[in-house]
Amino acid sequence: METVEMRKIVKRFPGVLANDHVDLDVRRGEVLALLGENGAGKSTLMKILYGMQQPDGGEIRIDGKAVRIQSPADAIRLGIGMIHQHFMLVQSLTVAENVALGLRSARRPMLDMGTIIRGIRDLGERYGLKVDPNAYIWQLSVGEQQRVEIIKALYRNASILILDEPTAVLTPQEVVELFKVFRQMTADGHALIFISHKLYEVLSISDRIMVLRDGRVVGTVPKENATREALVRMMVGREISLRVDRQDVPLGDVRLTLRNLSALSDRKTPALRNVSLDVRSGEIVGVAGVSGNGQRELAEVLAGLRPATSGSFLIDGVDVVHASVSDRIAAGLGYIPEERMRDGVIREFSVAENAVLQTHGIPPASRSGVLRFGEIRQHTQRLIEGFNIKTPNQRVQLRNLSGGNIQKLILARELTRQPRVLIAAQPTRGVDINSTMYIHRCLLDQRAKGTATLLISEDLDEVMALSDRIAVMYEGEILGIVPRSEATQDKLGLLMAGVRS
Ligand SMILES: Nc1ncnc2c1ncn2[C@@H]1O[C@H](COP(=O)(O)OP(=O)(O)OP(=O)(O)O)[C@@H](O)[C@H]1O
Numbered sequence: 463m464e465t466v467e468m469r470k471i472v473k474r475f476p477g478v479l480a481n482d483h484v485d486l487d488v489r490r491g492e493v494l495a496l497l498g499e500n501g502a503g504k505s506t507l508m509k510i511l512y513g514m515q516q517p518d519g520g521e522i523r524i525d526g527k528a529v530r531i532q533s534p535a536d537a538i539r540l541g542i543g544m545i546h547q548h549f550m551l552v553q554s555l556t557v558a559e560n561v562a563l564g565l566r567s568a569r570r571p572m573l574d575m576g577t578i579i580r581g582i583r584d585l586g587e588r589y590g591l592k593v594d595p596n597a598y599i600w601q602l603s604v605g606e607q608q609r610v611e612i613i614k615a616l617y618r619n620a621s622i623l624i625l626d627e628p629t630a631v632l633t634p635q636e637v638v639e640l641f642k643v644f645r646q647m648t649a650d651g652h653a654l655i656f657i658s659h660k661l662y663e664v665l666s667i668s669d670r671i672m673v674l675r676d677g678r679v680v681g682t683v684p685k686e687n688a689t690r691e692a693l694v695r696m697m698v699g700r701e702i703s704l705r706v707d708r709q710d711v712p713l714g715d716v717r718l719t720l721r722n723l724s725a726l727s728d729r730k731t732p733a734l735r736n737v738s739l740d741v742r743s744g745e746i747v748g749v750a751g752v753s754g755n756g757q758r759e760l761a762e763v764l765a766g767l768r769p770a771t772s773g774s775f776l777i778d779g780v781d782v783v784h785a786s787v788s789d790r791i792a793a794g795l796g797y798i799p800e801e802r803m804r805d806g807v808i809r810e811f812s813v814a815e816n817a818v819l820q821t822h823g824i825p826p827a828s829r830s831g832v833l834r835f836g837e838i839r840q841h842t843q844r845l846i847e848g849f850n851i852k853t854p855n856q857r858v859q860l861r862n863l864s865g866g867n868i869q870k871l872i873l874a875r876e877l878t879r880q881p882r883v884l885i886a887a888q889p890t891r892g893v894d895i896n897s898t899m900y901i902h903r904c905l906l907d908q909r910a911k912g913t914a915t916l917l918i919s920e921d922l923d924e925v926m927a928l929s930d931r932i933a934v935m936y937e938g939e940i941l942g943i944v945p946r947s948e949a950t951q952d953k954l955g956l957l958m959a960g961v962r963s
Pocket residue numbers: 475476478479480498499500501502503504505506507852853854861862863864865866867892894
């Protein structure tokens with residue numbers, strides 16, 4: 463029997479029909495994947511099921527019974543749990559305290575922490591969700607934090623789990639672990655709804671795949687009948703090329719130089735150790751590595767968000783290692799942050815304000831200290847059109863855009879500034895396939911125009927597709943630099959595991 467039946471769900475936002483008579487079914491024991499381009503309406507549909515948003519029309523049945531889900535509390539009572547695109551844990555509390563949050567009820571005013579800790583351990587063992595109940599959230603890696611979110615849902619007896627892009631922030635190894643957890647959950651009779659932009663993940667873990675486009679269901683296919691090509695056609699509505707042409711471009715002068723750069727992690731342990739590297743005009747140097755080996759800190763040091771403890775960072779020969787963020791931008795630095803929601807935008811500002819976030823003080827956005835709204839409007843319009851950003855207009859608050867469209871706005875803003883040196887950290891994380899191809903083309907165009915690019919990415923396919931050379935980081939050091947012609951998965955994999963060739 464169907465566990466969840468959503469019928470003719472309609473959801474309108476000003477200027478957008480986010481869900482247009484959507485039907486969805488999922489049964490216990492199966493994984494249903496939701497696939498669709500950025501802004502297709504996936505998160506909206508799931509927020510309706512979780513009671514975070516109210517539909518304008520349609521109905522929901524759980525185990526055959528019509529229900530009204532007016533809040534997440536209602537959803538939890540019906541056995542529905544949701545792991546969000548952006549985590550919602552309290553950093554200063556422990557794992558057990560986070561699980562306990564909101565459990566307090568009139569009947570049980572005093573929570574017994576011992577019971578909760580035991581419960582977390584039991585769930586951890588049953589599903590392979592290893593995490594220390596007494597650790598603080600800030601001490602945990604992203605993958606561990608996600609496990610806490612899943613444990614939190616399971617602790618509340620969720621048997622219908624919604625996972626909105628859970629793999630976007632995970633390393634390939636962590637994805638394998640997560641899928642084992644999925645299999646254990648479906649074997650136990652849970653129903654899972656899984657959202658991802660990565661087709662190979664969808665094809666490997668799901669039983670059925672439902673595709674949304676512009677708020678409508680295009681179709682649902684059993685995994686056995688699905689191919690990459692067919693899914694892309696369903697999502698995009700036409701054939702698109704999944705290839706990028708990468709032309710040879712002549713290398714120019716060295717534009718980015720790192721010399722013995724060192725920095726500390728948030729926990730004040732050494733995170734970067736004597737990193738030295740040159741990137742030339744017209745060159746993309748990829749930085750590969752298992753997450754947590756200093757890539758994040760490297761990007762933050764270069765962006766000016768984390769101090770270097772020693773060493774230098776030169777742009778066109780000028781040391782900016784101690785320069786402010788705005789001086790770095792003036793020196794020609796572009797930065798696509800990994801934590802785009804935290805470091806890249808102000809969600810309460812409008813789309814247009816975000817489009818000129820660091821450049822509002824300089825022409826063309828302003829002249830002699832006066833903002834030029836016409837220029838800002840035209841500039842924003844160019845970004846929206848060039849990058850196919852889905853937004854009702856420029857004036858809406860950025861937080862109303864879908865996750866992937868926020869990413870695209872940052873990319874558009876940074877790339878159109880024609881930076882001399884570009885630091886791109888995980889530039890296609892959370893971005894749909896069509897836009898991923900587009901961003902890859904943009905990075906290559908930028909390279910042809912002479913930008914020196916440092917591409918920090920955990921997606922090895924992406925690094926191998928774009929880079930002229932690949933630097934592999936391990937425990938804060940660059941363990942080796944491999945030219946494109948010699949880069950194989952095996953060779954890079956060994957370096958990523960810390961094996962020096
Ligand atoms: N609170 C809101 N106010 C206004 N518009 C919204 C709101 N939430 C979503 N939208 C709009 O609804 C549409 C669907 O957004 P949704 O977040 O469901 O997309 P998605 O399929 O999850 O995309 P992504 O892959 O980028 O996460 C988008 O056009 C988005 O801008």
